[in-house]
Amino acid sequence: MATVRLVEYEDASPEAREVYDDIMARKNIDWVPNIWKAMGSHPALLKDVWFSLQETMKPGRLDPLMKEMIAIAVSVTNGCEYCIHSHTAAARKLGLDDEMLGEVMAVTGAFNRTNALANGYHVEVDPPILEAALGKPKVEDAAD
Amino acid sequence: MATVRLVEYEDASPEAREVYDDIMARKNIDWVPNIWKAMGSHPALLKDVWFSLQETMKPGRLDPLMKEMIAIAVSVTNGCEYCIHSHTAAARKLGLDDEMLGEVMAVTGAFNRTNALANGYHVEVDPPILEAALGKPKVEDAAD
Amino acid sequence: MATVRLVEYEDASPEAREVYDDIMARKNIDWVPNIWKAMGSHPALLKDVWFSLQETMKPGRLDPLMKEMIAIAVSVTNGCEYCIHSHTAAARKLGLDDEMLGEVMAVTGAFNRTNALANGYHVEVDPPILEAALGKPKVEDAAD
Amino acid sequence: MATVRLVEYEDASPEAREVYDDIMARKNIDWVPNIWKAMGSHPALLKDVWFSLQETMKPGRLDPLMKEMIAIAVSVTNGCEYCIHSHTAAARKLGLDDEMLGEVMAVTGAFNRTNALANGYHVEVDPPILEAALGKPKVEDAAD
Amino acid sequence: MATVRLVEYEDASPEAREVYDDIMARKNIDWVPNIWKAMGSHPALLKDVWFSLQETMKPGRLDPLMKEMIAIAVSVTNGCEYCIHSHTAAARKLGLDDEMLGEVMAVTGAFNRTNALANGYHVEVDPPILEAALGKPKVEDAAD
Amino acid sequence: MATVRLVEYEDASPEAREVYDDIMARKNIDWVPNIWKAMGSHPALLKDVWFSLQETMKPGRLDPLMKEMIAIAVSVTNGCEYCIHSHTAAARKLGLDDEMLGEVMAVTGAFNRTNALANGYHVEVDPPILEAALGKPKVEDAAD
Numbered sequence: 001m002a003t004v005r006l007v008e009y010e011d012a013s014p015e016a017r018e019v020y021d022d023i024m025a026r027k028n029i030d031w032v033p034n035i036w037k038a039m040g041s042h043p044a045l046l047k048d049v050w051f052s053l054q055e056t057m058k059p060g061r062l063d064p065l066m067k068e069m070i071a072i073a074v075s076v077t078n079g080c081e082y083c084i085h086s087h088t089a090a091a092r093k094l095g096l097d098d099e100m101l102g103e104v105m106a107v108t109g110a111f112n113r114t115n116a117l118a119n120g121y122h123v124e125v126d127p128p129i130l131e132a133a134l135g136k137p138k139v140e141d142a143a144d
Numbered sequence: 145m146a147t148v149r150l151v152e153y154e155d156a157s158p159e160a161r162e163v164y165d166d167i168m169a170r171k172n173i174d175w176v177p178n179i180w181k182a183m184g185s186h187p188a189l190l191k192d193v194w195f196s197l198q199e200t201m202k203p204g205r206l207d208p209l210m211k212e213m214i215a216i217a218v219s220v221t222n223g224c225e226y227c228i229h230s231h232t233a234a235a236r237k238l239g240l241d242d243e244m245l246g247e248v249m250a251v252t253g254a255f256n257r258t259n260a261l262a263n264g265y266h267v268e269v270d271p272p273i274l275e276a277a278l279g280k281p282k283v284e285d286a287a288d
Numbered sequence: 289m290a291t292v293r294l295v296e297y298e299d300a301s302p303e304a305r306e307v308y309d310d311i312m313a314r315k316n317i318d319w320v321p322n323i324w325k326a327m328g329s330h331p332a333l334l335k336d337v338w339f340s341l342q343e344t345m346k347p348g349r350l351d352p353l354m355k356e357m358i359a360i361a362v363s364v365t366n367g368c369e370y371c372i373h374s375h376t377a378a379a380r381k382l383g384l385d386d387e388m389l390g391e392v393m394a395v396t397g398a399f400n401r402t403n404a405l406a407n408g409y410h411v412e413v414d415p416p417i418l419e420a421a422l423g424k425p426k427v428e429d430a431a432d
Numbered sequence: 433m434a435t436v437r438l439v440e441y442e443d444a445s446p447e448a449r450e451v452y453d454d455i456m457a458r459k460n461i462d463w464v465p466n467i468w469k470a471m472g473s474h475p476a477l478l479k480d481v482w483f484s485l486q487e488t489m490k491p492g493r494l495d496p497l498m499k500e501m502i503a504i505a506v507s508v509t510n511g512c513e514y515c516i517h518s519h520t521a522a523a524r525k526l527g528l529d530d531e532m533l534g535e536v537m538a539v540t541g542a543f544n545r546t547n548a549l550a551n552g553y554h555v556e557v558d559p560p561i562l563e564a565a566l567g568k569p570k571v572e573d574a575a576d
Numbered sequence: 577m578a579t580v581r582l583v584e585y586e587d588a589s590p591e592a593r594e595v596y597d598d599i600m601a602r603k604n605i606d607w608v609p610n611i612w613k614a615m616g617s618h619p620a621l622l623k624d625v626w627f628s629l630q631e632t633m634k635p636g637r638l639d640p641l642m643k644e645m646i647a648i649a650v651s652v653t654n655g656c657e658y659c660i661h662s663h664t665a666a667a668r669k670l671g672l673d674d675e676m677l678g679e680v681m682a683v684t685g686a687f688n689r690t691n692a693l694a695n696g697y698h699v700e701v702d703p704p705i706l707e708a709a710l711g712k713p714k715v716e717d718a719a720d
Numbered sequence: 721m722a723t724v725r726l727v728e729y730e731d732a733s734p735e736a737r738e739v740y741d742d743i744m745a746r747k748n749i750d751w752v753p754n755i756w757k758a759m760g761s762h763p764a765l766l767k768d769v770w771f772s773l774q775e776t777m778k779p780g781r782l783d784p785l786m787k788e789m790i791a792i793a794v795s796v797t798n799g800c801e802y803c804i805h806s807h808t809a810a811a812r813k814l815g816l817d818d819e820m821l822g823e824v825m826a827v828t829g830a831f832n833r834t835n836a837l838a839n840g841y842h843v844e845v846d847p848p849i850l851e852a853a854l855g856k857p858k859v860e861d862a863a864d
Contacts, residue, residue, distance in 0.1 A: 001266070001268070002265055002266055002267045002268070003264070003265055003266050004265055006267070029272075031270075031272075033270050033273065034267035034268060034269075034270050035258070035261065035262050035265065035267050037267075038261075038265035038267050039261065039265070045261075049257070049258065049261065052254065053254055053258070056250045056251060056254045057251070057254075060243075060247050061243055061244045061247055062213075062244065062247045062248070062251070066210060066213070067247070067251050069206075069210070069214060070213060070214060070217045070248065070251045070252060070255075071251060071255045073214045073217045073218050073221075074217050074218075074221050074251075074252055074255040074256060074259065075255060075259055077217075077218050077221040077222060078221060078256065078259045078263075080259040080262055080263055081262075081269065082262035082263075082267060082268075082269050083255065083258060083259050083262050084277075085269045085273050085274055085277040086262075086269070086273050086277070087255070088277040088279075089273045089274075089276035089277040092276055092277065092279045093276065096279075097205075097279070098279065099204075099205055100205045100206065101279075103204050103205055103206045103211070104206070104214065106200045107200060107201070107206070107211050107214045107215060107218075108214060108218055110196065110197055110200045110201075111214075111215045111218040111219060111227065111231070112218060112222065113193070114179070114193065114197070114227060115218065115219055115222040115224040115227050117179065117182075117183065117189075117193065118179050118224055118225075118226035118227050118230075119222075119224055119226075120147070121146055121147055121148055121179065121182035121183070122145070122146055122147050123146045123150070123178035123179050123181075123182050123226060124145070124146070124178060124226075125178075125225065125226050125229045125230070126175075126177050126178050128173075128175075129177065129229050129230050129233045130229055130233075132233035132236055132237065133228075133229040133230070133232040133233040133236065135232075135236045135240075135241070135242065135245075
């Protein structure tokens, strides 16, 4: 059970209602998911999280399915039930099938294991790895 | 400082040495990263983790860069310093640039935020999300 | 479902019963919450946790509501369902309303995001921040 | 070592530089902290995180020191080194002394312990706690 | 509700069915636990995780009950509901009673607390502790 | 660098000094580890944590080495650098060698992986597992 009364569309403040409208329009649904109705109790938070998320999730160098798969990996690592379901649902709408989900899970599981091992043996990062992680300066910088 | 003496190639057991050889061959390097030298102190673990990882990371429905980006997201969420560096390094070799890394970080950050919000307000998963997350049975099953 | 049979008041050992009595008296309730009944199966743990918590939560430089808001932030970050509910309930009794809860959630969410970003880019702590974090020696020390 | 080359003010894009200017103005410092220079490599992220944070941290029902203490609790629970230092530094500027920090740590530590116990015994949330956590509807709603 | 349709024995691929048979034989049960039926949707994962786990859990220097108690501690720290129940169940079959579980919980709780304190005060590891953690080289190495 | 000035023995309050003396006596060392010197800045916390820990770690149904191995597993899962070193050091003094540490790491790693898989596929706990986890009532209760 939630820790706030969910704010239904008809009870929402004009500020919250504007976000609800945008959520339904962009997701092409005629209902507001519970997580957003919970944030409806604090419209400033609702607005900030929703619009920040649009900025983050818009197509860029990574496509939307790729971004949703990362969202699944993060939510699984944090054990967030609501988020695991909502991002798996979003990814499925973008084409994720059981085999792809299996690969996401395999990779997520594998690195939760190796993260523990690297933390536990507490080895220092090898200098060639540090250097390779840093990458090259951007082309325009390199041209200086 | 590590919690075991790293096992150098010349001190390694034949079982560990075989894995070290495979690591250097597949990564095309002539040195063994510290994490594997730490596991060299317990060859059964070294062997199991290395070969399981090859199974997990081989190209499938997700390509290797995609898998490394998920590895970054998991390692960031767990705060594993060694892993963040080693997977960022691996991803950079596969073409990750600062802009793509920026998108991986943006998505990873965003969902660490919304995971906290969904946990904190503790809303129930909306039934249409539960249903969409589950996906469709596979075609061959559906044909029964 | 719990992983131990909850120990009811009438089945509790004298040692556990003494703690149950103190719990009910201090919380001004006539029932024992489940978490304490679970610990009733191991009275030494029950006693240690309960009395340590009284020490921690007594009014000090931070008032009880402030302490409960920190408890919410910790429980949300760990995703502990029981704890999120029990600390939100405790905070509400001390005056937390939806707007204050919204601010606690906003701050908790925001720093789960920036924690991921700082871990992921793995930047070094700026020396002026290190120095400012350390604070000043206490007055009596400074007087030496 | 960071996983991106930090973007100095003189190398920053106009979009990033505008955020850098705002950071220095609001913090009243003449240098840009490393975390923001790292995000300078992806200006859209820099801009989104910085302005979202201003929205979150502005004085509301909770005062700035209170918000920074919650930030410490979250960062400690996640084990984020950079964040622990930067939020402790920020809180000290707002008046946090060793005794108050001790109370923040005591509360953060205590609930990391009880979170584990509640998760581990996996007890159900008591119905009166669920009800109390939910709180009352807001006055204006109740007036309907 | 799961995020994949669980794959029942009669619908499983020959590769998955072989693992299911091994699970039932080794656990001496005539049904397949849900976690393995979920992985049945991606047989390569099912096979890798199951056989890797047999390698890890076989009696060694630590006996099976000891290994299951560590499994409980990890699952509690991660807050994994399924895992807490399945490892507590496994440990109970190996002789864990409420008092032993109480000690596992007490230790797990205590170090979740002190982990937070050590992270939060961010003290450096004392050199004698670093040295003691590293241990001695193995006898055969020392003989060189 | 720590976030408080470590309180040396000669600067400690009488209350803190009493705990320092007990730490050195029980650990049979003539210096105070950094984590306790940090808590020396808030003697009530120092005292509560130290004496609670003695209660938790005293020999019971689990022996001290077993308890330290669980402490390692928890600290590894949380990624606490100070704690990983201090508990590995403590376990080594009690006889932990590289092979045993390898087994602790293998088990800790394995269940960080399966925790992610169980969370990610979000399967329901099988009823026979729920029942087995709960265990039997204690003999004296059963005799009622």
